[in-house]
Amino acid sequence: MAKIQRIGIMTAGGDCPGLNAVIRAVAKAAMGKHHLDVMGIEDGFLGLIQNRMRLLNNEAVSNILTLGGTILGTNNRTSPRQYPVKVDGAVEIRDVTDRCLEHIAHNQIDALVVIGGDGSMACAADFVRLGVNCIGVPKTIDNDLYGTDVTFGFATAAAIATEALDRVHTTAASHHRAMVVEVMGRNAGWIALHAGIASGSDVILLPEIPVDLDVVCEYVANRSRHGKRFSIICVSEGARLKDGKQVVNRVDPTSPDPVRLGGIGQFIAGEIESRTGIETRDIKLGHVQRGGTPVAADRVLATEFGYKALELLTAGERSRLVVMKGRTVTHIPLEEADGKQRLVPVEHPLIMAARNIGTSFGD
Ligand code: F6P
Numbered sequence: 001m002a003k004i005q006r007i008g009i010m011t012a013g014g015d016c017p018g019l020n021a022v023i024r025a026v027a028k029a030a031m032g033k034h035h036l037d038v039m040g041i042e043d044g045f046l047g048l049i050q051n052r053m054r055l056l057n058n059e060a061v062s063n064i065l066t067l068g069g070t071i072l073g074t075n076n077r078t079s080p081r082q083y084p085v086k087v088d089g090a091v092e093i094r095d096v097t098d099r100c101l102e103h104i105a106h107n108q109i110d111a112l113v114v115i116g117g118d119g120s121m122a123c124a125a126d127f128v129r130l131g132v133n134c135i136g137v138p139k140t141i142d143n144d145l146y147g148t149d150v151t152f153g154f155a156t157a158a159a160i161a162t163e164a165l166d167r168v169h170t171t172a173a174s175h176h177r178a179m180v181v182e183v184m185g186r187n188a189g190w191i192a193l194h195a196g197i198a199s200g201s202d203v204i205l206l207p208e209i210p211v212d213l214d215v216v217c218e219y220v221a222n223r224s225r226h227g228k229r230f231s232i233i234c235v236s237e238g239a240r241l242k243d244g245k246q247v248v249n250r251v252d253p254t255s256p257d258p259v260r261l262g263g264i265g266q267f268i269a270g271e272i273e274s275r276t277g278i279e280t281r282d283i284k285l286g287h288v289q290r291g292g293t294p295v296a297a298d299r300v301l302a303t304e305f306g307y308k309a310l311e312l313l314t315a316g317e318r319s320r321l322v323v324m325k326g327r328t329v330t331h332i333p334l335e336e337a338d339g340k341q342r343l344v345p346v347e348h349p350l351i352m353a354a355r356n357i358g359t360s361f362g363d
């Protein structure tokens with residue numbers, strides 16, 4: 001096998017705290033220890049399609065460990081298999097994978113490090129099938145990537161959501177209100193589960209457990225009857241009512257994953273207020289959860305993942321996804337994660353623990 005001399009690195013999908021820590025770990029180990037060139041591909045797969053990339057040097061990857069976002073830019077609306085191109089004034093969806101392969105060859109890139117979530121890993125798996133060596137590094141605040149017990153970015157998002165839930169306790173208690181805080185997570189309830197438990201939320205609503213509004217309202221009203229004059233409800237943006245429907249905030253037809261969830265918190269707050277008579281407010285945390293500097297645990301995990309990705313490449317491994325199993329950083333075939341999501345099991349020990357200390361899951 002030919003020795004790797006130049007790697008390409010990209011961050012793809014939604015941004016997430018810890019991306020720069022991975023870039024730094026990969027690039028510093030590649031340049032310093034293995035004397036490899038590192039090409040930074042801009043804006044994820046969009047940069048590969050448009051041949052936008054630059055050689056990174058030590059200066060470019062210094063002082064970025066604590067930075068939120070990504071120095072390379074990212075994009076969560078581009079798949080090389082479905083790229084909108086303008087033809088005679090009309091937009092046509094084209095497969096531009098060949099163009100990406102040309103750019104990889106033209107820039108003499110021997111292997112790609114793709115830092116992304118499930119959508120990005122599906123694109124990377126596609127390139128693996130076309131003969132490109134890709135190593136995947138799992139990122140997402142949602143913690144829903146199949147094959148790994150944890151993704152970096154999640155700890156930061158859960159910490160931010162916990163702080164928000166802690167802070168609304170003050171107003172809830174002073175004004176004797178119910179407060180509904182909507183957190184992100186798409187179809188997985190990991191952020192809601194962790195932040196809900198960490199903040200001692202009274203009700204935690206997850207996409208994995210259908211919500212019965214009668215149960216939620218009775219729980220809040222019952223607390224009030226027993227002298228608990230406020231309630232905190234932590235709801236995941238993907239939570240569903242019993243009919244299975246989710247609340248959609250927007251649909252972006254140009255995105256491979258077009259549905260953006262959001263708004264269930266406002267709906268639930270309205271229902272609680274009108275059914276119980278208890279004054280209720282809602283807060284949607286949104287992108288605050290993805291912003292700013294990563295917590296220490298995410299900086300450590302991102303560094304471990306980045307270093308592992310580079311070690312795999314230099315050891316001659318091909319097409320692997322770096323993962324955490326238990327407390328060990330290891331790897332699985334990249335295709336294994338393709339298109340799969342890791343949801344919260346309804347019998348998860350954390351759910352059992354919370355139920356047994358009196359938390360309602362609205363079911
Ligand atoms: O996957 C990360 C995430 O923040 C989800 O939790 C959320 O549903 C989605 O991205 C929001 O996407 P966008 O940034 O495109 O609005």
